[in-house]
Amino acid sequence: xxxxxxxxxxxxxxxxxxxxxxxxxxxxxxxxxxxxxxxxxxxxxxxxxxxxxxxxxxxxxxxxxxxxxxxxxxxxxxxxxxxxxxxxxxxxxxxxxxxxxxxxxxxxxxxxxxxxxxxxxxxxxxxxxxxxxxxxxxxxxxxxxxxxxxxxxxxxxxxxxxxxxxx
Amino acid sequence: xxxxxxxxxxxxxxxxxxxxxxxxxxxxxxxxxxxxxxxxxxxxxxxxxxxxxxxxxxxxxxxxxxxxxxxxxxxxxxxxxxxxxxxxxxxxxxxxxxxxxxxxxxxxxxxxxxxxxxxxxxxxxxxxxxxxxxxxxxxxxxxxxxxxxxxxxxxxxxxxxxxxxxxxxxxxxxxxxxxxxxxxxxxxxxxxxxxxxxxxxxxxxxxxxxxxxxxxxxxxxxxxxxxxxxxxxxxxxxxxxxxxxxxxxxxxxxxxxxxxxxxxxxxxxxxxxxxxxxxxxxxxxxxxxxxxxxxxxxxxxxxxxxxxxxxxxxxxxxxxxxxxxxxx
Numbered sequence: 303x304x305x306x307x308x309x310x311x312x313x314x315x316x317x318x319x320x321x322x323x324x325x326x327x328x329x330x331x332x333x334x335x336x337x338x339x340x341x342x343x344x345x346x347x348x349x350x351x352x353x354x355x356x357x358x359x360x361x362x363x364x365x366x367x368x369x370x371x372x373x374x375x376x377x378x379x380x381x382x383x384x385x386x387x388x389x390x391x392x393x394x395x396x397x398x399x400x401x402x403x404x405x406x407x408x409x410x411x412x413x414x415x416x417x418x419x420x421x422x423x424x425x426x427x428x429x430x431x432x433x434x435x436x437x438x439x440x441x442x443x444x445x446x447x448x449x450x451x452x453x454x455x456x457x458x459x460x461x462x463x464x465x466x467x468x469x
Numbered sequence: 470x471x472x473x474x475x476x477x478x479x480x481x482x483x484x485x486x487x488x489x490x491x492x493x494x495x496x497x498x499x500x501x502x503x504x505x506x507x508x509x510x511x512x513x514x515x516x517x518x519x520x521x522x523x524x525x526x527x528x529x530x531x532x533x534x535x536x537x538x539x540x541x542x543x544x545x546x547x548x549x550x551x552x553x554x555x556x557x558x559x560x561x562x563x564x565x566x567x568x569x570x571x572x573x574x575x576x577x578x579x580x581x582x583x584x585x586x587x588x589x590x591x592x593x594x595x596x597x598x599x600x601x602x603x604x605x606x607x608x609x610x611x612x613x614x615x616x617x618x619x620x621x622x623x624x625x626x627x628x629x630x631x632x633x634x635x636x637x638x639x640x641x642x643x644x645x646x647x648x649x650x651x652x653x654x655x656x657x658x659x660x661x662x663x664x665x666x667x668x669x670x671x672x673x674x675x676x677x678x679x680x681x682x683x684x685x686x687x688x689x690x691x692x693x694x695x696x697x698x699x700x701x702x703x704x705x706x707x708x709x710x711x712x713x714x715x716x717x718x719x720x721x722x723x724x725x726x727x728x729x730x731x732x733x734x735x736x737x738x739x740x741x742x743x744x745x746x747x748x749x750x751x752x753x754x755x756x757x758x759x760x761x762x763x764x765x766x767x768x769x770x771x772x773x774x775x776x777x778x779x780x781x782x783x784x785x786x787x788x789x790x791x792x793x794x795x796x797x
Contacts, residue, residue: 305486306476308515329475329516332503352504353572365574371500372575375475376518419571428570440705441569 314378318343319387325374333377334358334369337384345385345414349443356442359415359422360384366422368441385414388421396466397421400459401452408446416442420456429460470506477518481525481682485652487517488680495519495682497541498576500568501584508594510585510603525579525684528552534690540579540683544636545570547578557688558796559695559714563639566699569706579683582637582647582663585674586630586736587708590614601627605672617774618710621782623735627671629772632664632736633708639697641738642714642730645688651681660686664737674736692716692728696792698785699732709733711782713789717753724748724758724794729786734769734778741765741786753794759787 313326318341325340334351337343337360349357351370358369361383388395397420400406407413419442423429428438435456436449444452473494478484487493494513496502497520505511519525519541526541528550536557538547547553548564568576585591590600590610599608611619611629619629640660647658658676665673677683695716701707712732718725727748731739747761762783769779 305489306478306483306517308474308476308517310472310474312475329473330470330506352507353500356569356571359571367571367574368500371498371503371572373475373496373499373503373516373518376477376496376499376520378477423570426570437705438570441571 312375314375316374316377316379317381319383327374329373329375331374332370333360333362333372333374333382336374336377337369337382343384343386346418347411347414349411349415354443355412355415356419357412357415359418359442361418361422364422364425366419383418383421385417388417395421396462397424397455397459400455400462404451404455404458406448406451406455407444408448412442412444412446416444416452420452420459423456424460424463429456432457471509471512471514473506473513473516475516475518478522480522481650481684484517484519484522484682485650485680487515488652490515491679493517493680497580498543500572500576501580505585508592509596510592519682531687536688538578538686538688540577540685542578544568544573544576544578544581548573556691556693557639557643557695559642559692559697559716559793560636560639560688562697563635563699563712563714566697566705566712567635578636578686579647581634582640582660583675583677583683584632584634587633588619588630591630601667601671602630602674609671611772613773615774616772617777618708618733619772619775620736621734621769621771621775621778622731622739623666623668623737624770624772625667625671628667628736630667630736631733632674632738633733634738635697635699635709635712635732637664638712638730638732638738639695639714640686640688641740642695642716642728643688643692644728645686647683648685648687649677649681649683651678656681657687661738661740666736694718694793694796696789696796698789698792700781700785711778711785713782713785714738715786715789715793717790717793719753719794722752724751724753727790729762729790731782731786734782744786748790754791758790762786762790 347357349355353371493515699712716728729741744765751758
């Protein structure tokens with residue numbers, strides 16, 4: 303029986319924020335580096351690059367995860383949503399608007415990851431109380447410690463998204 | 470990171486076939502392997518992606534009332550599964566207290582017990598730091614170093630590290646079984662004996678062989694009266710200082726069966742066998758029950774900086790036992 307065929311270069315098809323891409327890259331490439339270095343989508347931030355800070359959070363087939371911990375090769379045929387893909391028709395996503403309204407960032411480095419994580423948190427239904435929001439948002443570190451405002455923004459976004467029928 | 474070549478496995482047979490050529494790492498969730506490769510803990514020449522192998526992601530009932538959890542089931546998927554929540558709350562709780570929501574969407578239940586120690590000397594980016602798990606024979610920097618997070622049971626002078634997995638503690642408490650496939654055949658490995666102690670082999674983490682694939686984890690009959698308590702320096706998204714998984718069966722208010730496993734105290738989930746026997750017939754929550762658990766710590770051997778773990782682990786075990794009993 304023929305075993306799997308190994309290659310140091312990988313070619314995949316990937317949809318990012320609704321646009322299809324055919325990509326060819328070194329097998330070591332992470333999804334984070336693919337987004338930033340190959341596609342120029344620098345909204346997704348590289349913080350720790352080891353799955354600890356959450357700054358690189360994106361949605362892969364709708365599920366939030368750390369893009370630094372995903373081998374890009376494994377994302378063949380899948381759909382990625384980054385912070386660049388949230389706004390629609392010139393209007394910010396309710397989570398983005400809530401982060402502005404609640405003053406939920408200072409330096410801003412963690413913000414894209416916070417927002418993507420919050421979008422996932424709200425969609426999962428894990429934002430029904432302040433306690434639940436803090437627990438399910440704990441994978442996103444904010445060194446400016448804007449946590450009270452971030453938790454408030456997620457709570458506001460839940461209400462706003464529900465009112466607009468977006469969750 | 471050293472260069473590697475990549476392929477996707479389409480079947481368990483692909484994994485077994487690929488393993489014959491050696492020097493191959495398996496990747497599923499990737500939340501450990503990529504970090505190992507980045508700092509040189511592993512330097513695979515070939516990486517086989519098993520995340521798309523069909524048939525390994527389901528959660529199904531077993532004939533004995535137990536549950537078969539496919540190795541590729543994501544941690545969040547297992548923790549939020551209705552049967553797991555209702556029948557094995559200790560496992561659901563342990564998973565939800567591990568890692569972050571994002572990592573739990575990536576990491577698999579089969580991969581989780583394979584995570585390696587979080588000892589800072591093992592994870593050092595400086596390869597000159599002595600660590601017998603990084604370089605066999607180089608020594609243990611933690612033995613007389615910064616060891617406040619290290620073992621109080623089962624260590625030797627060659628390694629004083631602990632295993633960081635929360636789910637493994639719950640699975641050990643439940644007497645779960647890890648099912649594997651390998652070129653030499655299928656094995657059924659008790660979770661309790663899956664992780665090696667330094668006295669067995671200071672360089673090893675588990676009994677898994679190169680090229681051996683975890684296909685499923687099986688848990689036995691339901692343990693609805695069970696609970697997991699994790700003690701850490703922040704409330705969420707942190708490794709345990711200590712943790713305790715407990716499952717009880719009561720007749721009236723008397724303990725008919727008790728199982729207790731500790732996390733954060735040894736290189737494997739640490740079952741309190743003698744205490745479990747001594748608890749039979751005692752009243753749940755009684756001073757006598759607390760005394761039976763306390764006696765288990767007579768053999769604890771704290772290091773220079775972690776004596777706090779002895780009372781902390783004892784109190785956590787007593788609380789977990791009482792919480793499990795109240796759940797019934």
